[in-house]
Amino acid sequence: MVRPVESRVDSVMRTIHERLAARSLVPGERLPSIRQLAEQLHLSKTTVVEAYDRLTADGVIEARRGSGFYVCGHPPPLSLSDVGPALDRSIDPLWISRQSLEAAEDTLKPGCGWLPQSWLPDTEIRRALRQIAREPHSSLLEYGRPYGHPALREQLARRLAEHGVAVGAQQIVLTDSGTQAIDLICRFLLEPGDKVLVDDPGYFNFQALLRAHRVQVLGVPYTPSGPDIEALAGILEQQRPRLYITNSAFHNPTGAVLSPLVAHRLLKLAEAHDLLIVEDDIFADFERENAPRLSAFDGLERVIQVGSFSKTLSASVRCGYIAARPDWCEQLVDLKLATSFGNSPFSAELLHELLRKGSYRRHVEGMRGRLADAMGETLVQLRRLGIQPWLEPRGGIFVWATLPDGLDAAEVSRAALAEGVVLAPGNVFSLSQSCGGFLRFNVAQCPPRVFEVLERAMARTLL
Known part of the structure; x- marks a missing residue:
């Protein structure tokens, strides 16, 4: 048109x-x-x-x-939609989210960011629900504690220690999601007009959330080992951003893992330029081997870690967390009470039950095996179509790949949507709009029909 x-x-x-x-x-x-x-x-x-x-x-x-x-x-x-440049709806991140969430049951969603329902532990969740319902002192009717469920926070502290993050339960604040965690941090640390760094490419909802806080969003180029350190140094020197939001493990959308060298140099720059960092660790449980964590190297001095269980357990069990300095946790709790009066104690108790009984651990171990198989099959199918991975991920759910022949990912996505397949074109993730030839694939959402539709969509786009 x-x-x-x-x-x-x-x-x-x-x-x-x-x-x-x-x-x-x-x-x-x-x-x-x-x-x-x-x-x-x-x-x-x-x-x-x-x-x-x-x-x-x-x-x-x-x-x-x-x-x-x-x-x-x-x-x-x-x-x-009015903040920032006007975008074609096929590369508008909020529109992509709506398409994925509102799609009919038979729609295929290789562009979404979550696992299929059939991969999630439905039976274990129902069993845990029945157990909670039988408990005389369960949290079915309560507001819950200001910091959140004490026993769950203890469990989360032990889990963080497995990734090298030394933290006590008093440094963990429960939230209703990872998104709410970042929203609280933005309310706590930022003022309208502040400058905030995100990866380019990077998770698109970071951009949308930051626009809602009326801050200036800056992009730093992302490489297979982390942010481009030379570019980052220049941005810090010239722009003086307040905050940087990133992933360390299985970066969204690229699937990259932060290298120890880049992590060390990043933290040195952050200290020199008084930069605060939010490390979104939502993909931690997809790992077979632990990746470096900024929060572990830093000791939670200028790094805040957030996470949740929406990707691995259930999008309906809303439970996330913030791990931060004790003095900041105190203020974040006050802010949480002022804006939401707490978080769901019911979800927290359900998660605690699943962790305590080992159900969640067994589920995650099986999920990693399925993801490894799906990753291998997806890479084979993409290469068959001439679509080249930017890197071969060590795990996780995402493949970031380049289309052949200079094809435009937005055009291919429009053609695929006409056949009931929702893709994620690269510029959804790019603040600079420099990823027009990329697509992000969720390997858990890629049955054979996806590649049949993709092949036809690419052919139509070339006509």
Whole structure:
């Protein structure tokens, strides 16, 4: 479909609307002068005058004689789709999430980020539910403790120790999910306008969540061994970001694992530039061998670790955690109470029961074997189609791969969606929009029909 060419006047109006949506312009604030905005946007004064006149006629701004132009009224409700550049819906991350969540039962979802229901321990969860229901002192009716279920926090402390993270239960705060954990941390550490680093490519929901906090999101190129350290050093020197959010084990979307050397250099840079780090460890239980952890090397001084069990146990059992410095945990608990009045004690008790009885451990061991088989088969099928993995993952659920012949992943994804297959095109994950030839595949969601549809979609795109 051919899109209409945007005029220069429309471009100026869109820029103002985006600034309003992002709250970088607020009611009563003076806009840049006509000359200033013309210089900023490299446009003529006449173009800016016409744009300001139209915005005035629309009631968006007002002219004050001898003073300039000012924002009118109240700001519009926050719309994430209006914050940042306009994206084609096929590479809009929130749209991809909606497609995966709302898809019909027969839709195939190799672009989603979770395991099929048939891979999850349904029988064990039901057995644990029955056990909890029989307990006279279960948490079926309670709000729960401010920090969360004490016995579960003890269990999580022991699990973190297996990854080299020395932490006591008093340094663990339970949340309802990994996403809620990061949201609380952003509320705690960030102010609107702060700069935050994410990987490029990196998990798309980090970008969406940060836009909701009205911060400036910066991308650092990601390599097979971690963030590009030279690029990171330049960004830290020039931009002075407050926070960096990343994965260390089975990075999303690339499947890469952080190397010890890169981890060491990253922490040295963080110390030199007063950078705080959030390490999202949601894929920890997919590992057969432990990858380096920033939180282990750092001792939770400037690194905060978050995690959850949504990917490995059940998306409906909402239970995540934050591991951080004790003084920060105290303040995070207050913030949790202020915004959600706690987390689900029922989910926490269910998870505690599964961990205590060994059901979860047995499930994870079997899941790793299935994933290894699925990874091998997926790599074979992709290479048969001329799709080359960026690297061969050591485990996990994702393969990050390049399409052949300069094919555009968004176009291929649109063609596949017409046949009931939801793909994840590369630019969904790229802040710089530099991954147009990549797709992310979830190996657990790749039955043979996926590759049949993918082959036809690629062929149609080449026509």
